[in-house]
Amino acid sequence: MDLALNDVTVLDLGQVIAMPFCTMLLADMGARVIKVESRERGRERVSLGIKRTRKGVEERVPARAVSRANKLGITLELKTRKGSSSSRSWSATRMW
Numbered sequence: 001m002d003l004a005l006n007d008v009t010v011l012d013l014g015q016v017i018a019m020p021f022c023t024m025l026l027a028d029m030g031a032r033v034i035k036v037e038s039r040e041r042g043r044e045r046v047s048l049g050i051k052r053t054r055k056g057v058e059e060r061v062p063a064r065a066v067s068r069a070n071k072l073g074i075t076l077e078l079k080t081r082k083g084s085s086s087s088r089s090w091s092a093t094r095m096w
Helices: 018-028 039-048 081-093
Strands: 009-012 032-037 050-054 057-061 071-075
Touching: 009 018, 018 032, 018 071
Parallel strands: 009 032, 032 071
Antiparallel strands: 050 057
């Protein structure tokens, strides 16, 4: 089945809730989404979860349900020179 964004690739460099949620929607519409995160920050984000209130009760939903749905993933330390350089060269050589 062809979806609207089948020929689109997106690098998800976002954090917390908004960007992972947006890229999840893009993935649901057919985009190839590649989540890029550091090993340490990835574990931290998964443990935080998303706070919501349902029927008057506050709860946390695991962030992995949003942050990784329908996505490919790579671990890359973007704060290091090697990681930053790898990210730029990798994204420049891919066919988007």
